[in-house]
Amino acid sequence: MQENNSIGIVAPQTAHFNETFELKSGETLPQFDLVFETYGTLNADKSNAVLICHALSGHHHVAGKHHEGDKYPGWWDNLIGPGKPLDTNRFFVIGLNNLGGCHGSSGPSSINPITNKPWGSAFPIVTVEDWVNSQAHLLNHLGITQLAAVIGGSLGGMQALQWTIAYPERVRHALVIASAPNLTAQNMAFNEVARQAIITDPEFHGGDYYEHGVVPRRGLRIARMLGHITYLSDDAMGEKFGRKLKDTIKYSFDVEFEMESYLRYQGDKFAGEFDANTYLRMTRALDYYDPALQYNGDLSKALSKAKAKFLVLSFTSDWRFSPARSREIVKALLDNESTVSYAEVTAAHGHDAFLMPDKHYHAILRSYLGNIELSNIEIGGEHA
């Protein structure tokens, strides 16, 4: 059934922005590219656009396949397609690769047009705020003034939240999933270990490894292995691997337990396809996001300008972005009398649950998205 409801073969596009782009850090990009994909058809009054914001390692290829025989579909294919919870018969869905990414948008591994060499360490640090501003450029490029919805999980949820703060009049609905209003010290600590693994890799070369013809594979691999531990719950790992051995105990440091095999596989796979400089920047964007900071930590004040209607979702076994953190967002929205619903989905998969096709989770998304009306509204006045 999933297969039947696939959006089919899709192709990425590139939007080139030949203008100086100011970043939160104060640095600028002289120009930039954003790679994106779209699914479904933009309606006549352009009121059915839904933006998908990706998380740490995501990208623009959210649904469908790039060619027949493509082994894997896009990363949120179980959600998006004709007849799926985010129904492409109704919505025009946009996925993009964020600035600083490594899938075609301007980033450390892309060519700096001024030097004609990869940006490397010279590519600035980008933030959630910068991403949302660049996404607004992409909407302008597509002629879309208002999103029917912005949807994101984890770091993507932070972008969805930021959309409602930065562009309150441009978002009708925000779906903030398995996210947080900022990272806890423990959460940032995982990021720091991941970055240290990369930065201390002898082949990192201060971030300019491209010109040395090497990549800091070992560091990136360890960073990803660490990440995967935190994306799963103890129970999920127990259920998936337990103490299962591949063979028998050999009194060695080779792969003996199934869990080790999984982590090494995930680490190797990731290190072979992802850019270490991008990983550093994505984790930094996570660390820095804290919309309440300029309001003395008062998230309610930070969200006081938000006009969107909200659906906030969390997963019971997610300890990296725990339900308690989502409840902070809900509390702030309630303080502002925002229109908000919050569901705490019982799921065993930990943080990864937001990408899984859990029946109840998808039923909530389907119901919520199905209720979204397809007409742009003057946001700011009364809207029930």
Place this chain on the structure above:
Amino acid sequence: MHDNVKITNKMAKFRQDFAIIANWVKFNSKVLDLGCGDGELLEFLRDSLEVKGYGVEKDDANVLACVKNRINVIQMDLEDGLSGFENQSFDTVVLSQTLQAMHNTEGIVLEMLRVGAEVIVTFPNFGYWRNRMQITAGRMPVSKALPYQWYDTPNVHLCTINDFDVFCKNHKIEILERRVITDGQEVSFLPNLLGSLAMYRLRTK
């Protein structure tokens, strides 16, 4: 949504206590419904009184139903209190026929009074004569209002109208209004004996 006929038809299926609750809720006010089920009461209050409503619900299926019905719903367990809600942030907080199933009964009533300017509590009156009859006959009461056997009931804190009056007195809770209903009819004579459903409008003294 503003079609009167439709509202009337809809009202027919609403529980008998909804009409009284609607009389206690102000037009265009802000209401928190604890244990909101599928959002039926909030839907009724939204459509009839343009109330800005939020529901609290623990059950997955009910949360989904609320989302379907476009009712703001916050999934949480009332036993954990109302820490996600600010002091006096609602005009009215409703706990409709849920009090008797709460473990932390005292806590939730005090939490409601903290969060709401006014509180509406309704519960099945255990002192209703039909219940007393069944006890006299040596059995635990089973009725339309209390449709469970002793071994599978979620009701752990059943009380009578007199019990609740004493509770309010001891907790310095002001009873603004009390209505008692049996089979949709108001009961004023011997309410603790003849009333099956008790409805209270409360505030902090």
